[in-house]
Amino acid sequence: MxxxxxxxxxxxxxxxxxxxxxxxxxxxxxxxxxxxxxxxxxxxxxxxxxxxxxxxxxxxxxxxxxxxxxxxxxxxxxxxxxxxxxxxxxxxxxxxxxxxxxxxxxxxxxxxxxxxxxxxxxxxxxxxxxxxxxxxxxxxxxxxxxxxxxxxxxxxxxxxxxxxxxxxxxxxxxxxxxxxxxxxxxxxxxxxLNSLEKMELSSLKLKLDAAIIKNGLASQFGFFIDVTGKGKVRLWGSARNSEEHKKLLTVIKNVPGVTEVQSDIFVMPHGYQGY
Incomplete structure (x- = not known):
């Protein structure tokens, strides 16, 4: 090899x-x-x-x-x-x-x-x-x-x-x-094997980052993405509304290689204006 x-x-x-x-x-x-x-x-x-x-x-x-x-x-x-x-x-x-x-x-x-x-x-x-x-x-x-x-x-x-x-x-x-x-x-x-697995997880993380940028979500505040295992993704942080959260989930689930998505996103209450 x-x-x-x-x-x-x-x-x-x-x-x-x-x-x-x-x-x-x-x-x-x-x-x-x-x-x-x-x-x-x-x-x-x-x-x-x-x-x-x-x-x-x-x-x-x-x-x-x-x-x-x-x-x-x-x-x-x-x-x-x-x-x-x-x-x-x-x-x-x-x-x-x-x-x-x-x-x-x-x-x-x-x-x-x-x-x-x-x-x-x-x-x-x-x-x-x-x-x-x-x-x-x-x-x-x-x-x-x-x-x-x-x-x-x-x-x-x-x-x-x-x-x-x-x-x-x-x-x-x-x-x-x-x-x-x-x-x-x-x-x-x-x-x-640990090195090979690390490369596989890194590959998925970059594909996720590219998808976020491509779909105009990179400028949105508050959420983060972790690859926790083979095909497993965790979202955490916050979204400004339920529509943004739904779009984020759809984009992530459509990335090749993603098999499971855990969302710990907090959706901001309606009318929230920030700090």
């Missing part, structure tokens, strides 16, 4: 490394397409993620152009759901930040110089090296801004990775070998 996150700069070849690692491990690769498939399988509607075709902007683009708060919660719930399975290779999607405290995951950073990346991108896309360099810097900035916006972290902070591989120095084949050897170590492969 191995759960690996692979983060790479645009054009560094990290995708090829990730694919080879997943193939040799015989485990699933969660790239942008698979992440979106996973979202649909979890009950997140296609409407939430937009049309899924080759012309659709990437997931990060939609995070910025739609509602960042909702999509961060949705993305986090997906990453945690994958992690709760205890194995797989997650390519990008800030998985290394979502799972920074998850001892079961092995975090890899793939690095290559701007020069080598611009040469590769220019060749692959049939553009000049000047154009490819501009594209590389634009994509790097986009991911840097995303991580900073979502987590107030620097994606170049190497303390967030267990292994940093310079492809300019050792190449893709050796990178794959290093990742496979280290991910097979006892320290990495050991994963407690």
């Amino acid at each position: 191995a759960l690996i996150t692979i983060t790479s700069s645009f054009g560094s070849g990290g995708e090829k490394v990730a694919r080879k690692v997943s193939e040799q491990l015989g485990t699933e690769l969660f790239d942008d397409g698979k992440i979106q498939e996973k979202a649909l399988s979890m009950g997140i509607s296609e409407k939430d993620f937009g049309r899924l075709d080759e012309k659709t902007p990437g997931l990060f683009d939609r995070l910025f152009t739609n509602n960042p708060s909702i999509y961060l919660d949705l993305l986090g719930s997906i990453v945690y759901d994958i992690a709760s399975g205890g194995e797989g290779v997650i390519m990008g999607h800030a998985a290394q930040v979502f799972l920074k405290d998850f001892s079961c995951a092995f975090h890899v950073r793939i690095h290559a110089s701007e020069e080598s990346r611009s040469q590769w991108v220019a060749k692959e896309q049939g553009i000049s090296e000047f154009e490819s360099l501009e594209l590389i810097r634009k994509m790097d900035k986009r991911f840097k801004d995303f991580v900073h916006y979502g987590f107030t972290r620097d994606w170049n902070d190497l303390s967030g990775y267990d292994l940093v591989v310079n492809l300019d120095k050792i190449g893709g084949d050796w990178a794959v070998k290093l990742i496979l050897d280290l991910s097979g170590s006892e320290e990495v492969r050991e994963c407690s």
